[in-house]
Amino acid sequence: MPALIFDCDGVLADTEQYGHLPAFNQTFADFDVPVQWSVEDYAVKVRIGGGKERMRSILTPALALQLGLKDDDAIDAAILSWHKRKTEVYKGLVESGVMPARPGIARIVGEASDAGWTLAVASTSAEPAVRAVLTHAVGESLAAQFSVFAGDVVPAKKPAPDIYLLALSDLGVSPEDAIVVEDSGNGLRAAVAAGLRTVVTVSGFTREEDFTGASLVVSSLGDPDGEQAEVLENPHGTDVPGVVTLTTLQDLLAYPGPGDAGSAPTTDTEIP
Incomplete structure (x- = not known):
């Protein structure tokens, strides 16, 4: 068959504009990451395959230092935490019926x-x-x-x-x-x-x-x-x-x- x-x-x-975008932004706010993507910003980020990869794209050396992420292990751990929270927020949006x-x-x-x-x-x-x-x-x-x-x-x-x-x-x-x-x-x-x-x-x-x-x-x-x-x-x-x-x-x-x-x-x- x-x-x-x-x-x-x-x-x-x-799901992108009404689910993933607000979930990313809520996650950044929850972790005190000074980033909020506009729809125009996200139209560029959406070309990156994978949510963790999109999150990683914001971590310039200066921002990583500001957030106290001193090495690759710290960055990897932070992204895993962010992504877990983002998935929770996103699932809530899905279940609310907004998409x-x-x-x-x-x-x-x-x-x-x-x-x-x-x-x-x-x-x-x-x-x-x-x-x-x-x-x-x-x-x-x-x-x-x-x-x-x-x-x-x-x-x-x-x-x-x-x-x-x-x-x-x-x-x-x-x-x-x-x-x-x-x-x-x-x-x-x-x-x-x-x-x-x-x-x-x-x-x-x-x-x-x-x-x-x-x-x-x-x-x-x-x-x-x-x-x-x-x-x-x-x-x-x-x-x-x-x-x-x-x-x-x-x-x-x-x-x-x-x-x-x-x-x-x-x-x-x-x-x-």
């Missing part, structure tokens, strides 16, 4: 589950945070069907392909039978480097990024009775009737993946 693998932040829910699922997520997960597809999340965020977002987005029953690959399970984070390669290996799925939903250029590059076809659902921080190599770029997956999917890039001319459906994904799987030559479908399936 095919596999459907989601990124978390910006894909399952619009609803993005359009089409629960619908397409339900379709994939009914069809027997393998479901997974591959994210650089901490696993407790990913599971909280996933459960809030699709409900406990569907969330229980997911394999979750998150946080520090691989040493190199996106745009490195490591987390997707790990997911494929653990799931026992070949790249030819898997499709990814991402929202960022870093995530797309990670998936493409793993040989995976990728649908991009752009978010507020990523709409202007380069999505060369994507199989389809849309504003969201869309819902029949709600927000419609705006098609931004459609290199295969796949039919997207206002929503991305499981049939859409099956059509995309018929085309060669990033590591394959040619552009024609790989099966006899008729592609609109």
Whole structure:
């Protein structure tokens, strides 16, 4: 059976601006770190894969000295403490319901589950945070069907392909039978480097990024009775009737993946 693998932040829910950013800022305040990121600041920081890595990016030698972090061990310990607190704050925001699922997520997960597809999340965020977002987005029953690959399970984070390669290996799925939903250029590059076809659902921080190599770029997956999917890039001319459906994904799987030559479908399936 095919596999459907989601990124978390910006894909399952619009978590960056309304979850991670305020959680980072609350954490900095809690630890008396004299940093508060604006939305504009965070639009730059979000390009760094991983929360601990984003936190580490603020620690200039001068700031580390000001905070009494005299060596690498002290810095590492501080970042672990900060990140633990940040995850707690973030989970609270998720559970408060301030970040609803993005359009089409629960619908397409339900379709994939009914069809027997393998479901997974591959994210650089901490696993407790990913599971909280996933459960809030699709409900406990569907969330229980997911394999979750998150946080520090691989040493190199996106745009490195490591987390997707790990997911494929653990799931026992070949790249030819898997499709990814991402929202960022870093995530797309990670998936493409793993040989995976990728649908991009752009978010507020990523709409202007380069999505060369994507199989389809849309504003969201869309819902029949709600927000419609705006098609931004459609290199295969796949039919997207206002929503991305499981049939859409099956059509995309018929085309060669990033590591394959040619552009024609790989099966006899008729592609609109």
